[in-house]
Amino acid sequence: MGEKAILYDGSKCTACRGCQAACKQWNDLSGEETTNRGSYENPANLSVDTWLKMEFKEVSRNGNGSVAWLFNRRSCMHCTDAGCVMVCPTGALYHHELGFVAYDKDLCSGCGYCLEACPFDVPRRSGNTITGVGKMDKCTFCQDRVTQGLEPACVKSCPPGALSFGERGELLIEANKRVQALKAIRDPVTGEALYPNATLYGDAQLDGLHVLYVLPDSIDKYDSLPASPKVSDIAAAWQRYLQPVGYAVVGAVAVGLLLNFMVARARMIQEKEGK
């Protein structure tokens, strides 16, 4: 079985937020008390009870006074080169053979390192600052569903079919076709291209995300989609460099001490016997 992915097509999405609700329903997450901020975007941020939310942004299109209402899906990107997996000390976060970033909440130690390593600011933590007791929460790719041959809850709920689930390679092909089709759409009156900046996101970022995006506008219009996300060097440095260095240093010291013990003892015995 190859790697799976979720494809989000921003040009088909109606921002009904059925996906948001379905995620909460499937994962037994409670609703949050919110205030009207003058936007349909609700809640204001991801949280331990909100693993998926839709974003709304109004941008000027073509500079001629027309406005585009861009929708976007914000949730775990399930990166191939995932920073959270790199820094997780207990192995609670790991790469599943199906490609997504799996999460075993029982193993979570509540350290919160993943929050500091994610380039997309996705993981959220609830806990006690003084004792340090706590747990992390994020989208699980519906691990309990996809490992049973079902699609994620969000994908199942999507009315216009903006969300699809399947083999990552196949979805990439489909997504590219969709981007080309968008670019070809012309205004029936003026003839100008309506989506000249349509693009794909998630194909190459962090060695490939397992959530792919067909975007009707350029990446820079989307606040939560950095063009070149990367795991910071200092976050990666622990697993890549410092951990092996630590083993080497302690190993060398242990071996050195053993040698010292053997040689010193032998020489002292020799000296004593020589007298």
Place this chain on the structure above:
Amino acid sequence: MQHEVERFKLRSRWLHWVIAASALTLGLTGLFLYVPQFGPVAQDSVTRVIHRIAAVIFIGAPVLYFLVAPAASLSFLKKVFTWGKEDLEWTKAAPDYYFGGEESKMPPQPEMNTGQKLFALVSVACFIGFLITGIIMWAFKGQVSSGVFNASVFVHDVCFILGGAMLLVHVFLGAIHPRMTESLRSMITGKVSAEYAKSHHGKWYEETTGAGEVAEESPSGPAQG
């Protein structure tokens, strides 16, 4: 019975063992987060809570000692940061000496020999490193940038590797090395034989027994020579 000398006061021994116990607890609970295979031991935050309790003791004990014995603490710190020609001489003689060579080739040492000073220096540096990074990671997570937080974890880990390696050497020399026959005892009872003091810290022995204040005699009377 042999002539004995007081090497470590009671308050020093208390400090040593409290630091030792808390440092070992910190190191072990930290190790569970460092070695991925031990990771599951850290689940549900239990070892992290123990780590924090031990941290308070680890940091608090020397601070308390400083308040109780400021002069002794300052003189200790002064010694740790005073380095000179004698240290070079120790360094030249050390490889042969510690690998079982002739004792007479090592020049007479002060109360803290160069190696012990080095360990003390690394300990003080790690203490400061752990304190600063630990506070950032404990109290200021979410308030400092990820860059600062991750840098703190990195430095915290560097102190762990450095301090841990030096701790292995310290325990080895204190309790296992064939020449250091009385050092563990000295940290438990506070005393060493005059003979041991003379051969291991000859300079210190001359200075203190010359003044005649510190040396204590065992009940059956002094043994000369």
